[in-house]
Amino acid sequence: MKLKGIGLTGKALGILGLGAIGKEVARRAVAFKMDVIAHDPYVSREKAERIGVRLVDKDTLFREADFVSIHVKVEPKTLALVGKRELELMKPTAFFINTARGAIVDQKALYRVLKERRIAGAALDVFENEPLKPSDPLLDLDNVVLTPHIAGACYDNYEKASSIVTRGIEDYLKGVRPQHVVNPDVLDKKEDTPSAKTL
Structure with missing residues (x-):
């Protein structure tokens, strides 16, 4: 029997952006007994610690996390905030999750690290250009889960x-x-x- 799931307890979740949504994600991860780290220059260490989160610099987040989850808004300073350098810091066993906005991530760099298996996989609900074209190379990868910007649809x-x-x-x-x-x-x-x- 081949088990495909990965347990969350004891794993490190790295949250990029600890605003309203990032905090809610953190609360749920803490309930699963995950080690939650975050990078957000606008949140104080004290506020983060109150919800069980350890603030770290961006590079540490990408290096240490078993799962990286993006929760920042799109503005000029967050365009391509996550690029080749950050993605290559990730562990080969780590997963990348983006349900925020596609423009925050350099999609070509993400495709390369996924294709080269430099990270374990990704779950993406948002893309640089939406809807995703049928010819997009992300659709050919077996280590990525793609949804058409419907993560909050219920x-x-x-x-x-x-x-x-x-x-x-x-x-x-x-x-x-x-x-x-x-x-x-x-x-x-x-x-x-x-x-x-x-x-």
Whole structure:
């Protein structure tokens, strides 16, 4: 009998980006008794330690982790944040996971390390160009799991998103600042807040 799974207990999870999503991933990994390390220049050591995470520099994260999971947002300074140098620091038994954004990773460099078996494998939900073309060489590899940017697609999430949007509209119409505003500067303008009467 050939076992294909890998146990998580005692393994090191390296989280690149310890924001809201990264913290939730860390909490779950700690519950599996993983050694959780992270790199995030915006998070204090104390905050990380409170959730059972040890902060390290980026190179240490890639060298020590058995699993590297990406959780940073795309902005100019994070474009190709993970490239050939970082990927080649990884253990040959390590796995790379990206459910954040494709532009954060140099996809050609990732393809090379996977093809050359310099790392054990990868799980990717996002790509530099989406959707992934049928001719993309990643599709020919047997050590990668690919999904079409649907990692968060489940009924619960859709229902929650609908409720959040509905509540935001209701709050706005009541003149209350919505909880999840992406561009708050527009609310700070001196224009009158619309009310239900203006609709």
